[in-house]
Amino acid sequence: MASTETVDRVTSTDRIFEELYARIVGLDLLPGTKISETDVAKSFGYSRQPVREAFTRLANLNLLLIRPQRATIVRPFSRDLIANARFVRAAIELEVVRNAAQSRDVAVDADLKSSLRAQQDAIAAEDTKAFHDLDYDFHRLLCLSARRPFAFDLIATNKAQVDRLCVLSLTSTEAMETLYADHKALVQALQEEDAGVAELVLRQHLNRLDPIIDAIYTTHRTYFDE
Amino acid sequence: MASTETVDRVTSTDRIFEELYARIVGLDLLPGTKISETDVAKSFGYSRQPVREAFTRLANLNLLLIRPQRATIVRPFSRDLIANARFVRAAIELEVVRNAAQSRDVAVDADLKSSLRAQQDAIAAEDTKAFHDLDYDFHRLLCLSARRPFAFDLIATNKAQVDRLCVLSLTSTEAMETLYADHKALVQALQEEDAGVAELVLRQHLNRLDPIIDAIYTTHRTYFDE
DNA sequence: TCTTGTTGACTAGTATGCAAGTTTTCGTGT
DNA sequence: ACACGAAAACTTGCATACTAGTCAACAAGA
Missing domain, CATH: 1.20.120.530 (GntR ligand-binding domain-like)
Incomplete structure (x- = not known):
C-alpha cells in the first residue's frame, strides 16, 4: 500500500495480502464472513505469522475487523x-x-x-x-x-x-x-x-x-x- | 490510529506503539537512528512480536523505514x-x-x-x-x-x-x-x-x-x- | 596505502507452541 | 420442551527458535 517507495522484495505477507485484498474487494469474500488466521495459513501453505501481518494490513484499510480473542471477519459495509x-x-x-x-x-x-x-x-x-x-x-x-x-x-x-x-x-x-x-x-x-x-x-x-x-x-x- | 472504533482492549502492541510514536514525533529519537526490534523488546520487557507489530504501524505512518534483513531506522525527513x-x-x-x-x-x-x-x-x-x-x-x-x-x-x-x-x-x-x-x-x-x-x-x-x-x-x- | 575477500555479528521474515479469552455445543435438571 | 451451566472447540495475543540475508570489521595481498 505504497509504504515503501522501492519494490524491495515480495514476501509471503505481500502475496497473502494481495490475494485476500482482491478477494475482499471483489466480494469473493462477503462482508461478515468469518476468516481465521489458521485456516488461511493452511490454504496458502504458510504459517500463521505472515497471515497475521496481512490481516493487520487489511484491518488498517478497514477491510477486516480484528477483535482480540474473537473471530476476525470481513468488515461489513458501514x-x-x-x-x-x-x-x-x-x-x-x-x-x-x-x-x-x-x-x-x-x-x-x-x-x-x-x-x-x-x-x-x-x-x-x-x-x-x-x-x-x-x-x-x-x-x-x-x-x-x-x-x-x-x-x-x-x-x-x-x-x-x-x-x-x-x-x-x-x-x-x-x-x-x-x-x-x-x-x-x-x-x-x-x-x-x-x-x-x-x-x-x-x-x-x-x-x-x-x-x-x-x-x-x-x-x-x-x-x-x- | 483510529482503525477500530471501540476501545476494545489495550494490548502490548498498543503500549509500545504509543511510546515509540511519542518519542519519534518528539524527536527524542532522531531521524536516521537505527532501532532494533530486539533492543526495544528488551527495554520494554516484551518479546519481539508485539514490537514488530508496533513497528509496522509506525512504518505505515512513514515514521519508520523497515527494509528486509536490514536495520530499521527512524525515517529521515523527506x-x-x-x-x-x-x-x-x-x-x-x-x-x-x-x-x-x-x-x-x-x-x-x-x-x-x-x-x-x-x-x-x-x-x-x-x-x-x-x-x-x-x-x-x-x-x-x-x-x-x-x-x-x-x-x-x-x-x-x-x-x-x-x-x-x-x-x-x-x-x-x-x-x-x-x-x-x-x-x-x-x-x-x-x-x-x-x-x-x-x-x-x-x-x-x-x-x-x-x-x-x-x-x-x-x-x-x-x-x-x- | 589501498583494495579485496572472508568471517562473524547483526538484521528482519517465518514457523510453531502456549496462554488467555470467546463462542458454541451439548448434556443435565426442572 | 425449555432453561441453564459446564466443558470442549474455537479465536487471537504473545513468546521463542530458526532461517536467510545484510553489513561491518579485519586480515591478506597488491
Missing part, C-alpha cells in the same frame, strides 16, 4: 465508513484537479486523451470490466497531471471501500456514457485551466454514486452493520 | 513526504471548512470560542507548549464543527509528519499571535457562512509553514534523506 471514504477521496481529488487546472504536467495530456479514446472503445464493446479499469487509470492520470502521484494511493484506498460495494451494482452502458462525458468535460476544463468548472464537474461526477449506494443499502442491508 | 503530507492535510481540512461554512454544527461554536480564549491566555503566558496543544484541539474542533470527526484522524496523521520537523523550530510569541489571528478569522468566516473567505484564510494559515520548513531544511540537512 454507511459511516463509506461516507468517510467518499469524503476523503473527494477532498483529495478536488485539490488535485484544482492544482492540475493551475499548473498542469502537459506530458500527461496525451495519456489522458488516449485513455478517453480507450473508454469510448470499452463503451462501444459494452465491456464494463475494461471500462472500470480505464476509469481507475484515468483518475490515476489526473493525479500524475497535477504532479501529485502519491495522492492516488489515498484515492485508491478510499475508492476500494466504495468499489467493494459497487460490485453489487451492475454498470449499464448509459452509466458508462455518463461517466465518460464527465471525464471528457474534466479534461477540457483542465486544458482551459478553469479550476472552477473542473471542481464542479468532479463534484457532480463523484456524487453520481449517491443513488447507487442508496439502492444497494436497501437491497443488501444484511451486508451492512447497522 | 521534502517529498512532507510536501505530500501537507497536501493531504490541506485537501482534507479545506473540504472540512467548506462543509463547515455551509452546514455547521453550532453546538461546537462554544468550544471553538472557548478554545480561542484559551489560546489568548497561552500567548499571554508565552506558553508555547500549551498553545501547540490548543492548536491541535482547535483543528480537531473544526472537524467536529463540520460533522466530520473522522477527518481529524487523517489530518493528525499528516500533521505529525510536519510537527516532527517543526520541533526543531522554536515558536515565538509573534508567530503564535499570527496563528491565533488566523484561527479567529476562520471562526468568523464560518459564522458568516462564507466558504470562500474561510478557504482563503485556511490556505494562508497552512502556508505559513513554508518559510519555517525551508529554514529547517537548510539548517538541519543531515536529518533529510536527500
